[in-house]
Amino acid sequence: MRHRISLHLTGSTAAELVTAARACEDAGIYSLIASELYTNPFVPLAAVAASTSRIGLGTGIALAFVRSPLSLALEALDMDALTGGRFTLGLGTGVKTLNEQWHGVTDFSPPVAHMREVVAFVRLFNANAHLGKPIHFDGRFVKVHMEGYQRPLTPARERIPIHLGANRSKMLELAGEVADGVLGHVFVSPRQLRDEVLPAIGRGLAKAGRPRSEFMVGAGITCAIDDDRETARHHARGPLAFYSTVRTYEPLFAADGFASEVAAIRAAFQSGDKKRAVTLVTDDMVDTYCAAGTPDEVLRKVAEYDDLLDIKGVSPPRHFCPPDAHEAYRARILEVFANA
Known part of the structure; x- marks a missing residue:
């Protein structure tokens, strides 16, 4: 397989989630991810674990x-068990507004x-929780002291x-130093990957004495496939x-x-003219960040x-994008990239 293709897991019911996951697995999709915005990121994955x-x-x-760091570590262990070792824990910081105003977390910087x-605590807990060893972590943000836990x-x-x-x-350097991979933004250009992202990861890998082969670099590509290329680009x-x-x-x-x-x-959007905001996206922007067309x-x-x-x-x-068009684009992705 030349392409390791990843997709978001979608569905509003357990049956829909399972159907979507099975279709992706049958098409040879490499992985499915669930985000944390409208849903908890772990629950949809748990719903499809036994069906894939x-x-x-x-x-x-x-x-x-x-x-809590302990809850996070337990969720990771549970998900890896449910999936039979197919789980990847993707972690992000979230923006300031999300942490402070949505979740009430104010002490998170730097x-x-x-x-x-x-990351260090999750590694420590996951390596020792089943052994009955004392688990102590006394950091600036993470403070956990556990005795007699197995x-x-x-x-x-x-x-x-x-x-x-x-x-x-x-953060890219930190990922190269302590993590197993990076989840880049949905809009990161090939130039940024080449000139900024990969060198920063490389500095982190070098600091830890790790080879590039031990690290997975991922990023998003907005993908619209239609025989009518202008519809896809729109x-x-x-x-x-x-x-x-x-x-x-920005x-x-x-x-x-x-x-x-x-x-x-942004000015058009803030004035309430969302239609104009979309039309102001230039062809060069689409060409730079998206895979859209036939x-x-x-x-x-x-x-x-x-x-x-x-x-x-x-x-x-x-x-x-209208919901029916979104679903049609998702179906075309499976069709075009099936076992690619």
Whole structure:
């Protein structure tokens, strides 16, 4: 398989989740991820664990700072057991508003140091919880002291892979140093991967004395496949318009020369003219960040990431895209990338 393709797990009922997961597994999709926004990231994965046998399942991402480190470590162990060792723990920091105003977590900065402690504790607990050894961790953010605890379950694996959601250099370096992989943003250009992301990961790997072969680099690619290329490209503009309104991601777009375009899109969105915001997404932006067009065009575009990504997280357009069109794009992804 040339492409390791990852998709988001979708469905509003257990039956829908299982049907979607089985279809992806039958198509040879490498992995499914569940995010933390409208749902808990672990529950949908647990719902499909027993109904699949080969496809990887992972959080993409679970918020690292809004749950206790012990709860997080237990969730990872439980998921790896339910999946028979197919689980990947994807962790992210979340933006400031999400942590402070949504979850009431105010003491979480600096996030890189905090994430380092969370990863270290999860590793420590998962390696020792079943052995009955004392578990002590006395960090700035993570403080856990456990005596006389022994989990009566043998872990599925000695080490559960941990991937970090990372966009900026310091978190990318941390991922290279302490994690097993990176989950990059849905809009990261090949140039950014080549010039910024991979070098930062490389610095982290070098610090830890680890080879690149031990690390998985993944990122998102908005993917719209339609025999009518203009329809596909129109729908690909929607997610770009939405993410252009998020100030956290402004530097990513500016680094590729789209600062003025993003400012105009944001102004239109804030004025309430969402339709205009979508139309302000330029052809160059679609070409830079998306794989949108006919099947052959999309395959050629995704192939540009062959030397940059180990896992390609293709995502059908959702923002400003009709639900039936979203589902049609998802079906075309399975069709075009089946056992690719």
